[in-house]
Amino acid sequence: MPLPEEKQNKERRQRILECAVDLFVEKGYSNTTVREVIAKSEIGTGTFYNYFSDKEDILKTLLEEFADQIISSVKNYYTKEKDLRKRFIETKRLNMEAFAQNEKLTEIYCRVAGVSDVIDNRLKHFEDRLIEFFTKNIEYGIKKGAFNDVSAVSVAYAILAVEKYLLYKWIVLKTIGKEEMIEMVVTIHEMMAQGLLKK
């Protein structure tokens, strides 16, 4: 019994993405060609272009879906937890777990910066989505009267900065372990929460 076309399309697209991720980690994004992605995915060249226009389009898709995943894990948690202090801290643990569960995507995220302006713009878009999400949540806390009237966007930058730097220490420098990384991010946000919460 042949697969329904839609399901087959989805699986093929997924296979291309997975093969691309493997190659980007193994050889580096810059050193990987579309030809290699096609060969590894075992599809025809024409088929490839039904799904993606070029290598950058793959990276764009990977980062889009990664951002969706990180944000949706936090949204699920929000439906269960209403305490704003706990939310501020525990969502950072969820973020780090989402990164840690996707080691390869995290490695690509930590390594592709500075490669070219096009890539930097893609990364900026990925980070802007996270920053926008963090900012909204801090603004909500301020509006509810739980947080001090701080610059929400500055705090959002601080959150991403801390997450990104500790990811880099874990996956690129390998000077801290996964658990240690998560605990450090939580510790830093516990301290930040002290400055954020109204007395």
Next chain:
Amino acid sequence: MPLPEEKQNKERRQRILECAVDLFVEKGYSNTTVREVIAKSEIGTGTFYNYFSDKEDILKTLLEEFADQIISSVKNYYTKEKDLRKRFIETKRLNMEAFAQNEKLTEIYCRVAGVSDVIDNRLKHFEDRLIEFFTKNIEYGIKKGAFNDVSAVSVAYAILAVEKYLLYKWIVLKTIGKEEMIEMVVTIHEMMAQGLLKK
């Protein structure tokens, strides 16, 4: 009247470093060769090797001297200001001003990460010096009873993370201006100070 040899040596070394910085910014560190540094410095090849062993040695020297400069500007300030809250915040302004006054070195610092393991190790050494310095100062505040008994090294990571991320937004992405960058770093540390200082 010929220059005393020592002075001449110092000037020549400085010229090589300056030419290398210009080339690293213009062409990127990876795309610059020692041959080009020699040509731009207008010295003999033999003379070059009296000062540096290779391109990595130049980068190492640049980052060493940059770290010295950043740390010494803060040490000078410490002799004048004794209030630990002000110190925690204003030293971050001094750090950012030191980066801002050395745009080219800052650009190299923000762009060379991920190029190779050797470079990442050099960057790690540069960052470790700053982190060690931050950690000592936080430990001093804890010992004096002014700061809460937090994980000093986690706070130090948070400081560097924030500084590095906002430098990247300024010099690579160009989405914030120099003054805005400095003010954001100060704002974030004002909030962190709230969590750090004993009530």
